[in-house]
Amino acid sequence: MITLAIESSCDDTAAAVLDLNLSHRHRVLSNVVSSQFDIHARFGGIVPELASRCHIEAIWPVVHEALADAGVSLQDIDLITATQGPGLVGSLLVGFTFAKAVALVRQIPCTGVDHLAGHLLAILLEKEEQRPAFPYTALVVSGGNTSLFAVNNPTDFRLLGRTRDDAAGEAFDKVAKLLNLGYPGGPTVSKLAQQGDAKTIHFPRSWLGEKSLDFSFSGLKTSVANYVNQCQQKKIPLPIEDICASFEQAVIDVLVKKTLLAAEQVGHQQVVIGGGVAANSKLRKQLKGSCAEAGLGCFTPSPEYCTDNAAMIGLAGFFQFTAGSTVDPDTDAFSRSPLN
Structure with a gap:
């Protein structure tokens, strides 16, 4: 057809x-x-x-x-x-x-x-050997959505968890605006993060309860804003690369941990990621590594998908x-x- x-x-x-x-x-x-x-x-x-x-x-x-x-x-x-x-x-x-x-x-x-x-x-557009079998757990992460789904077949999706406030991509763009990095800010934050040290600044991770599959990034965004304000008040040069790296790591840690928790709760052996933020190389690498440690298959679509x-x-x-x-x-x- x-x-x-x-x-x-x-x-x-x-x-x-x-x-x-x-x-x-x-x-x-x-x-x-x-x-x-x-x-x-x-x-x-x-x-x-x-x-x-x-x-x-x-x-x-x-x-x-x-x-x-x-x-x-x-x-x-x-x-x-x-x-x-x-x-x-x-x-x-x-x-x-x-x-x-x-x-x-x-x-x-x-x-x-x-x-x-x-x-x-979108993962089903890849070559046959790069596609998961149904069912699988999917994380959709973009500027407008951060959600976890159980994908039972091509037309049956069950929502497992979603963001309660900012989506992950939205948080990236808002942090970029705080740092005057232009629009769209997400890719710029990720690029600068590669030059920074993610361990320099400890930004909070919002877990929302031991078994919660929901997300919240508004507190993280506020924490970045407070750090920037403190530096400006003390007239300290902003360590922009370190801020970007530490912020990005905080987002990725939450996304990866909750995705694996979702797969565990529904009993799936395969994990899929989709959405614009799914093109983030560090997120893809960390998710694949964590899935491998947990004995789960991890499938990531090509960036154009x-x-x-x-x-x-x-x-x-x-x-x-x-x-x-x-x-x-x-x-x-x-x-x-x-x-x-």
């Missing part, structure tokens, strides 16, 4: 074409992402109105490029999938409405995909379609995920 997928939940316009089948021999024929980084950087964050306007301008050129790269036309498409939520509603409506319109004109099925489902299944992309939306939508789920032309987008 040749599938056209569209993702426009935030500030990236993405389209992909996939060749999918029930034997799980999936092929990504094209995967195109158009970034709005330069537009939002001057504002220090995403401006929703600008994001939706940019999606309107980019949606057809991006889809056209994805079709051309795959060597197909709209007449060859059997299924259209698009992100239905969560995200910025204005941005979501551009991609989701485009997908429904094309499906209506072409008289082919369309599915609306939960963005989190895409991240939970960690950040927002349409390929994962196409795969998740295909599984939904084979389970009997499609959307009508009047189906609306949603800002909050029912999975979370």
Whole structure:
């Protein structure tokens, strides 16, 4: 089944074409992402109105490029999938409405995909030997979400724990803003952390109880802010690299420990990570090492499938379609995920 997928939940316009089948021999024929980084950087964050306007301008050129790269036309498409939520509603409506319109004109099925489902299944885009078997425990960690799920099959996900305040990626960006590192700050914090000493500053780890699978990063963010204020009051030069390294280590310690605890509680032998922060090299390395010590399999998607992309939306939508789920032309987008 040749599938056209569209993702426009935030500030990236993405389209992909996939060749999918029930034997799980999936092929990504094209995967195109158009970034709005330069537009939002001057504002220090995403401006929703600008994001939706940019999606309107980019949606057809991006889809056209994805079709051309795959060597197909709209007449060859059997299924259209698009992100239905969560995200910025204005941005979501551009991609989701485009997908429904094309499906209506072409008289082919369309599915609306939960963005989190895409991240939970992105690992299945890898080569067969690099994919886990069901069930597995999955950590989704990004700028908008930090959650743990039991993934029982391609359409059955059970929430195990989630953040009570800031998501991990959001905490990275807020710390970057405290340190005047620009936007987006997460990658810059991680890059500077490589030059610092994570043992120099002890920032708190929030465990929320011995068996809790929930997360909280607001206290960590406040602790970094207090440290920065103290240095400024004492007129001490900020050890930015050490702050970044110590902060990053505090986040990773919590993410890794709770992920392994979740796998233990549900009895899974395999762990998967997804979402934009899943591209963090130190997080991937520490999670793999901890899983190996615990006798667990650890699976990490390629970096291009960690950040927002349409390929994962196409795969998740295909599984939904084979389970009997499609959307009508009047189906609306949603800002909050029912999975979370």
